[in-house]
Amino acid sequence: MSQPTILPIATGRETWRWLRRELRARSGSVTLTVIAGLVAAATAVLPVYVLGVLVDRIIDRSPVSVIITIGIIVTCAALVGGLAGGVSNYLIGRLGAVALADLREAGVERALSLPTTTVERVGRGDILSRVSTDVATIAKAVSDVIPTMFASVLLGLLSLIAMLGLDWRLGVAGAVAVPFYVLALRWYLPRSAPRYAEERQAIGERSQVLMESMIGSATVHAYDMHAEHQSAVEVASARVRDISIGVFTLFTRFVGRINRAELIGLSTILITGFWLVKTGTVSVGQTTAAALLFHRLFSPISSLLFTFDEAQDAGASLARLVGLVHFAGDPAVPPATPGPEPSDTSLELTDLDFSYDGEHSVVSGVSIRLEPGQRVALVGSTGAGKSTVAGIAAGSLTPQRGSATIGGVALGEMSPEQRRRHIAIVSQEVHVFAGPLIDDLRLADPDATDAEVRAALSVVGADDWVAALPEGVDTIVGEGGHQLTSAQAQQLALARLMLANPSVAVLDEATAEAGSQGARELERAAAAVTAGRTTLVIAHRLTQAATADRIVVMAHGRVVEEGTHDELVSAGGRYAQLWRAWAAQHSYAEQSQT
DSSP, X not given: OOOOOOOOOOOHHHHHHHHHHHHHHTHHHHHHHHHHHHHHHHHHHHHHHHHHHHHXXXXXXXXXXXXXXXXXXXXXXXHHXXXXXXXXXXXXXXXXXXXXXXXXXXXXXXXXXXXXXXXXXXXXXXXXXXHTHHHHHHHHIIIIIHHHHHHHHHHHHHHHHHHHHHOHHHHHHHHTHHHHHHHHHHHHHHHHHHHHHHHHHHHHHHHHHHHHHHHTHHHHHHTTOHHHHHHHHHHHHHHHHHHHHXXXXXXXXXXXXXXXXXXXXXXXXHHHHHHHHHTTSSOHHHHHHHHHHHHHTHHHHHHHHHHHHHHHHHHHHHHHHHHHHTOOOOOOOOOSSOOOOOSSSOEEEEEEEEESSSSSEEEEEEEEEEOTTOEEEEEOSTTSSHHHHHHHHHTSSXXXXXXXXXXXXXXXXXXXXHHHHHEEEEESOOOOOSEEHXXXXXXXXXXXXXXXXXXXXXXXXXXXXXXXXXXXXXXXXSTTSBOOOHHHHHHHHHHHHHHHOOSEEEEESTTOOTTOHHHHHHHHHHHHHTTTSEEEEEOSSHHHHHTSSEEEEEETTEEEEEEOXXXXXXXXXXXXXHHHHXXXXXXXXXXXXX
């Protein structure tokens, strides 16, 4: 199986440029976050500092009131520090969430604007992993990792300043550990960054393999390719597993270097403090405070360094998402200004040649003309090129040679608004958007009245089950709401087509529901919606083809037969073979629907 091209990944410079731009755009929030973080860090250092004072006061046999005073200071610092820390975490979370939401919207918008040829080339799995898995990784970092790193950095800086304030030699002793921390990071980061980038890419490739197997399940079954696809999934999954184990092994070695730095730092402070106390240069309390300040840093510094593990993961995901947003892709964008208006509603496909990879032809020399109001069915076995022709007819794909026109006007000459008015496609893969059902329908026509929405539902035969919903057309459907069946989702798609009211409709296996009663109802709904409308039907069920005005038969990317149902059956060619095979597998009741 050939590996799909993976979308580009932003460089470190491009990612930092995006981050700096986002922070500059929200400079007010950044300033408030820094202030709150400094207050939280200062109140965390203050109790440790006054504990050193307490040691000296006890040695000096000071009155009990000193302990009460220090206790009040520690209590107030804890309260203020807790409040400031909470505010800081909230501000960081909000700042990151807003920036991530903007980036995700830009990423989804970019993904939706990619030409279908680009999507086919790079693979849906890589795109989906960027706007789902990578976003989730970054979101976790925004809520957990970044607040920890931010607080740890500020606490480390203020603790070092406090140690220098006690005695510069104690501060220098504490700073001895810094080079060892830096060495640990310098050892870890160059090794971990490529590993995490490799892991994210491997996850994207695994998603692509899974998507290919699921979406192409019919082809997998038809060509008995179960073993090949299962092997591909196993290989992709094993690669992700092996990379993840390697990353974890690397991390455990990093932890050992961190522990070594802590040991060196604390030992240096204690030895230095012992010598300074012995010479009378500093007090026992000052040495105690310095040791406690450094020991207090074990947790935040470890958290800071350990979160580099997750920060690297999030950074790799961020680079992938920024890479998607900045991806130029294939510029197959319709003109923004309106082109000429079609003279009628005819659809003509002339001498089409198309290839997804530039090497293997999927469609070759296909020419089909649909007169205004005519219903033409396109039939053929899996892999014949039917859906590719449908994509070209709908304007989703741009052929390497040939043209697709409506009323004499090429689709490439039309603006997006013209395309929406003149042509629409309903495929087998339909999506129910989360929200009120009526909003889902109004995606096709935002200005549609309630009466028009109910009329469309009635035409497709969905009015009864919609009326039975808890809140009728206002019922929340989709993710988190009322779940619709596949047949109901297809009815919604057909109702959208009714509301959009295009000049030309393309139905790409829009009623493929295995042979069920639901499929026959969908066929009746599709016939009602497209009555009098120029319609190209990619027929999964031959009962649809039998009722069409004309049938075009494809094989291996070419048109091999054309005519009415009766003409083609009598001719005894490819269509007759398909019809006999269909008749042998389906009941007389199903055939009688024709």
